[in-house]
Amino acid sequence: MTNKKDNIVSSSSDPVDSPPPYTPLPSQSRGAVPNETTRLYPDVPKNSYSATPPPTYNPPQQSSSVTAHYQPDTVVLSPAVSIYDLRSHPAVTCYPHCNQIVLTKTNFKIGTANLLSSLGLFIIGVTMWGCCLIPLCITDLKDCIHSCPHCDRIMARYSRFDGRVFKIGE
Numbered sequence: 001m002t003n004k005k006d007n008i009v010s011s012s013s014d015p016v017d018s019p020p021p022y023t024p025l026p027s028q029s030r031g032a033v034p035n036e037t038t039r040l041y042p043d044v045p046k047n048s049y050s051a052t053p054p055p056t057y058n059p060p061q062q063s064s065s066v067t068a069h070y071q072p073d074t075v076v077l078s079p080a081v082s083i084y085d086l087r088s089h090p091a092v093t094c095y096p097h098c099n100q101i102v103l104t105k106t107n108f109k110i111g112t113a114n115l116l117s118s119l120g121l122f123i124i125g126v127t128m129w130g131c132c133l134i135p136l137c138i139t140d141l142k143d144c145i146h147s148c149p150h151c152d153r154i155m156a157r158y159s160r161f162d163g164r165v166f167k168i169g170e
């Protein structure tokens, strides 16, 4: 029995000696595998990331270039109209006196629409606190006076009462 135990001990002692050589082998293999994996992972993501971004970045650049094209289009929109087509806003028209295409300057003056509105309120009895004079201050009822920005001559008067344009000067 003791022999067997000794044998066992001796046999066990042999494996004890053997582990030291085993440990360096796994450590080398373990050390080599992580290095390969770490080399493989960073290489693959870099290639994948560098490949995908360019197609995603290109569309935004095209969209920004498209938005840049809209600005000159808006600037180009300025059709010249006849003096008799002037309304209550500044417009581009040809002024024969200066023989130039100009953007008219607009001023608003009390016209027939203001006077008739105030007269109507006065007739129906809206006179308290001077309420019948309120229409004289309403810009939407005033006539629009178009003048030349170069010589300040009055070009035309747009009447709100009947919507007609009265050519002035020349």
Ligand SMILES: [Zn+2]
Residues within 6 Å of the ligand: 095, 097, 098, 148, 149, 150, 151, 152, 153
């Ligand atoms: Zn002028």
